[in-house]
Amino acid sequence: MDLDESHRPVLDSQRLVLRALEMSDAARVAALAGDKRIYDVTLLIPHPYELKHAEEWITKLNGFWERWREDWTMAFGLRLKSTNELIGAMGLVGTPKHKRAEFGYWLGVSYWGNGYATEAARVVVAFAQQELGVNRLEAGVFDGNEASMKVLRKIGFVEEGILRQKFLKDGKFVDDRVFANLTAISRA
Ligand SMILES: CC(C)(COP(=O)(O)OP(=O)(O)OC[C@H]1O[C@@H](n2cnc3c(N)ncnc32)[C@H](O)[C@@H]1OP(=O)(O)O)[C@@H](O)C(=O)NCCC(=O)NCCS
Numbered sequence: 311m312d313l314d315e316s317h318r319p320v321l322d323s324q325r326l327v328l329r330a331l332e333m334s335d336a337a338r339v340a341a342l343a344g345d346k347r348i349y350d351v352t353l354l355i356p357h358p359y360e361l362k363h364a365e366e367w368i369t370k371l372n373g374f375w376e377r378w379r380e381d382w383t384m385a386f387g388l389r390l391k392s393t394n395e396l397i398g399a400m401g402l403v404g405t406p407k408h409k410r411a412e413f414g415y416w417l418g419v420s421y422w423g424n425g426y427a428t429e430a431a432r433v434v435v436a437f438a439q440q441e442l443g444v445n446r447l448e449a450g451v452f453d454g455n456e457a458s459m460k461v462l463r464k465i466g467f468v469e470e471g472i473l474r475q476k477f478l479k480d481g482k483f484v485d486d487r488v489f490a491n492l493t494a495i496s497r498a
Pocket of ligand 1: 418425426427
């Protein structure tokens with residue numbers, strides 16, 4: 311695993327580089343994450359998504375990066391190697407006490423359907439398991455978000471169940487489909 315000049319991990323796949331976001335990425339983050347189609351299937355992304363939201367998020371991430379080895383909480387910006395464009399983000403929220411982390415991601419809409427999320431997710435899962443020592447990686451997906459469920463299944467996550475009406479989103483209850491990937495089983 312490579313580290314950047316601030317000792318944060320830099321991950322690499324065939325077409326992508328995954329590294330910490332910088333404050334200079336804020337306008338791009340706001341433009342990408344501001345698409346309503348991303349808001350519709352996520353819980354924590356505001357809409358409309360303003361520059362200040364991106365700046366606040368990157369500031370928060372900078373705090374997380376100071377303790378990534380202890381807390382296992384971080385988010386990577388995903389960049390195309392070919393152009394260095396930022397295309398999305400993927401992150402972990404850790405609970406090291408239980409060797410567990412939650413996994414989440416979004417990609418700019420114009421980059422959907424090229425296998426980028428699957429490619430990045432494989433690298434982040436390997437990093438979480440091999441470098442951090444995560445055992446249980448989990449992800450919750452809004453019912454109906456077929457693209458995200460497909461990404462998770464392609465990289466070995468198993469659906470464990472449906473938490474019915476877990477969220478109230480824009481006045482409608484949404485079921486949460488829970489997926490997980492267990493290192494202890496995949497290595498057994
Ligand atoms: C989920 C997301 C990251 C997927 O990114 P992506 O780079 O397009 O994903 P991939 O191309 O690696 O894989 C998506 C798969 O879903 C399939 N897919 C896409 N839309 C689909 C749909 N409506 N129904 C069924 N399958 C669908 C694709 O064909 C692909 O499968 P394939 O490789 O067998 O062709 C992207 O759609 C996104 O950012 N969505 C909004 C945010 C979000 O959902 N985040 C996750 C919250 S749990």
